[in-house]
Amino acid sequence: MFYFCTQIKRRMEFRYQDPYPIQKDDTVYKKLTSDYVKVEQLGDREILTIDPKGLELLAEEAMADVSFMLRSSHLESLRRIIDDPEATDNDRFVAYNLLQNAAVAAEGALPSCQDTGTAIVMGKKGENVYTGVDDGEYLSKGIYNTYQKRNLRYSQVVPLTMFDEKNSGSNLPAQIDIYAKKGNYYEFLFLTKGGGSANKTFLYQKTKSLLNEKSLEEFIKEKISDLGTAACPPYHLALVIGGTSAEANLAAVKKASAKYYDNLPTEGNEAGQAFRDLEWEAKVQEICQESAIGAQFGGKYLTHDVRVIRLPRHAASCPVGMGVSCSADRNIKGKITEEGIFLEQLEENPKRFLPDTPPHLEEAVEINLNKPMPEILAELSKYPIKTRLKLNGTLIVARDIAHAKIKEIIDSGEPMPEYFKNHPIYYAGPAKTPEGMASGSFGPTTAGRMDVYVDEFQSHGGSMIMLAKGNRSKDVTNACGKYGGFYLGSIGGPAAILAKDNILSVEVVDFSELGMEAVRKIEVKDFPAFIITDDKGNDFFADLAH
Numbered sequence: 001m002f003y004f005c006t007q008i009k010r011r012m013e014f015r016y017q018d019p020y021p022i023q024k025d026d027t028v029y030k031k032l033t034s035d036y037v038k039v040e041q042l043g044d045r046e047i048l049t050i051d052p053k054g055l056e057l058l059a060e061e062a063m064a065d066v067s068f069m070l071r072s073s074h075l076e077s078l079r080r081i082i083d084d085p086e087a088t089d090n091d092r093f094v095a096y097n098l099l100q101n102a103a104v105a106a107e108g109a110l111p112s113c114q115d116t117g118t119a120i121v122m123g124k125k126g127e128n129v130y131t132g133v134d135d136g137e138y139l140s141k142g143i144y145n146t147y148q149k150r151n152l153r154y155s156q157v158v159p160l161t162m163f164d165e166k167n168s169g170s171n172l173p174a175q176i177d178i179y180a181k182k183g184n185y186y187e188f189l190f191l192t193k194g195g196g197s198a199n200k201t202f203l204y205q206k207t208k209s210l211l212n213e214k215s216l217e218e219f220i221k222e223k224i225s226d227l228g229t230a231a232c233p234p235y236h237l238a239l240v241i242g243g244t245s246a247e248a249n250l251a252a253v254k255k256a257s258a259k260y261y262d263n264l265p266t267e268g269n270e271a272g273q274a275f276r277d278l279e280w281e282a283k284v285q286e287i288c289q290e291s292a293i294g295a296q297f298g299g300k301y302l303t304h305d306v307r308v309i310r311l312p313r314h315a316a317s318c319p320v321g322m323g324v325s326c327s328a329d330r331n332i333k334g335k336i337t338e339e340g341i342f343l344e345q346l347e348e349n350p351k352r353f354l355p356d357t358p359p360h361l362e363e364a365v366e367i368n369l370n371k372p373m374p375e376i377l378a379e380l381s382k383y384p385i386k387t388r389l390k391l392n393g394t395l396i397v398a399r400d401i402a403h404a405k406i407k408e409i410i411d412s413g414e415p416m417p418e419y420f421k422n423h424p425i426y427y428a429g430p431a432k433t434p435e436g437m438a439s440g441s442f443g444p445t446t447a448g449r450m451d452v453y454v455d456e457f458q459s460h461g462g463s464m465i466m467l468a469k470g471n472r473s474k475d476v477t478n479a480c481g482k483y484g485g486f487y488l489g490s491i492g493g494p495a496a497i498l499a500k501d502n503i504l505s506v507e508v509v510d511f512s513e514l515g516m517e518a519v520r521k522i523e524v525k526d527f528p529a530f531i532i533t534d535d536k537g538n539d540f541f542a543d544l545a546h
Contacts, residue, residue: 017271019311020252023263027333029342032061039184039338048129048184048338052138055131058334058341059142062190063119066332067111067152069346070102074236074329077304078102079353081234081295088299092359093388094491095234095295097528098327101494102350105441109151109434110496113232113328114441116152116431117192119143119174122255126183129336136176147171151440153431153516155195167515188334189260194326196446196469196492200231201253201323203246210318211241216280221287223322228541229296230446230470232492235324237303239284242311243319249311253321256307258331264309272312280308296469296491297386297530297540327493362388364528369393373422373464380465380486383531385540389488391527395426395467396509397520399445403453405511406462416460419509419521424465424488429516430506431495439503439522443495444469447487451476458483467529471541481537489532489540502527 036054040047081087081095105112121139131138147154147170156172157165202223210216220239227235238256243249252274255261265275288303295301313319325331333344365383369376370393396419398406410416427447431440447468454476457463464485469492476487502524510519532540 015271017269017273019272020261020274021265022261023265026263028345029333029335030345031339032057032341032343034340037336037338037340045128046184048126048186048336050129050131050186050336052131052133052135054336054341055135055138056142056145058188058336058343059121059139059190060145061142061343062188062332062334063143063146063192064150065343065346066190066192066330067116067146067150068105068108069348070112070329070350071331072347074304075099075102075347075350075353077234079355081301082355082359084300086300088294089359089361090297091295091299091301093361094297094493095301096355096359097491097494097497099350099354101497102347103354104496104500106348106350109437110441110499111150111152111431112330112441112496113194113493114153114429114431114443114495115155115194115196115328115445116147116171117194117330118156118198119171120191120193120254121174121176122189123176123178124181124187125178126181126185128184129186135178139176140172140174143174144170144172151432151434153429153440155516167517169515184338186336189255189258190332190334191254191258192330193254194328197231197324197326197328199446200227201250202321203250204320204322205246206318206320208315208318210320217283217287219320220284224284224287224291224302225293227302227322227324228471229293229302229492230448231324232296232326232328232469233293233324234295234301234304235326236329237284237288237306238309238321238323238325239280239306240309240311240321241318242313243321244312244314246319249319249321250323252309252311253323256309257323257325259307260331261307261309268310274309274311277308277310281306284308297489364388364390366390366392369395369424369524376424377464377484377486377535380531381484381535385531385534385538387531389529389531391424391467391488391529392525393523394423395522395524395527396420396423397426397428397430397522399427399429399517400449401514401517402511402519403450407453407456410456410460416457416462417510419519420457420462421460421464423521424467425463426522427466427468430499430520433506437499439499439506441495442499442503442506442522444490444492446470447472454485455479455482458485472533472539474542477533477537477539477542480533480535484535486531486535487533488529490527490529498527
């Protein structure tokens, strides 16, 4: 027996749909200059001619502003946390510190975060715009200028072979994506994306079976619990469902987290336009609040807000992307028109968002880090997880490459350096030090990247007290229980205020050739931290998950 399938053919009229029909731009811009642009006639077309130096100027100013200032709306959201009676003390403590940090960073010496990020530029170039050059070169030169002149960090490493790398020494290369569009103007989105928030971008290849209310809600709850605090919440969370390809989905995630798609339509159509789903934005925000993860140490404010974008998809594929813009919400728009070169106006006076009095908190426990390690461990052992601390004394700073180097030393049969045994280890890498100051911006990096070293290092008497940001694996909890160690959580985000108020001196003690990855010794005063994992096998984030 034979079966024949026929497909009903239906003639559809051609219809082009702008995939992302942004309906308006309500950004407030400031004018940088009227120079570098002119309008020239070419037949019946008006051509906007841009001197490439204008691209260089725009990129340089954008990278500078976004490294030291934030959007007013972001700061307003932090203030709402402080004023919310449902916020926990820890929520308020983090929000207050982040506002203080913004006020310090806006002074222009210390960037808001020590991880001054990968420079990313998205441009949309009108068909009647002429520059006569490779635009990426001049945008890169502007980025280079800012990273050379300002107290920013060089975070880019370039491969020489498959396994050998070196720091580029300029924070280049940048990621530059330029698209064509109609018109005679050039518009831009500039971002500086740190490793912590970039590492919290996820792609899930799902199917049609996800697209019902129950399945989607269960999926989101599971993934929110996985998100954790390593990327410095409160977050601006983006969830994108669908996409003509995986890369289209993730590109939309990045732009949505930067609020670039805020003015999309709020409903779909038969041509497949992207749209915001406001109902699901509210649902996901509620899920985030009910997670109780909070603004890093428990509470309501894992997220400031949520953007849910729905895209068309291939019938056999349903990509789902999730990503965040962290407490260093470094996104800024720019544009070049016949009237000149413009840049989004960021907030120049964050102090106006600070309350007259700090939020009330229980007094922190002071810990003297200059005592012998067994005495420090015994003191910490008196207190439960979630205890707020003030650290005073010596910390050793070491992160990814330094940990790998020390493992090589151990593997070669040599003893672990004594500094790794005698002092707590702070996972961090500083920005450049401003003239006349003890330190550049110097906040914590993500703890989880060092998890693989903890058991072995503690078995050698090192890494007995670790200080960083974010949640850690069960392996770390087990190691601390086995060897009597502790993991202390520092607030992710307020790198500028830590440098100004809490770090007294910085000295390179090993691997100086590694630049920002070198091992340093720092002296700290009243450095804020919380006990996250203790010597009894307790873990704050694991307890929260249950």
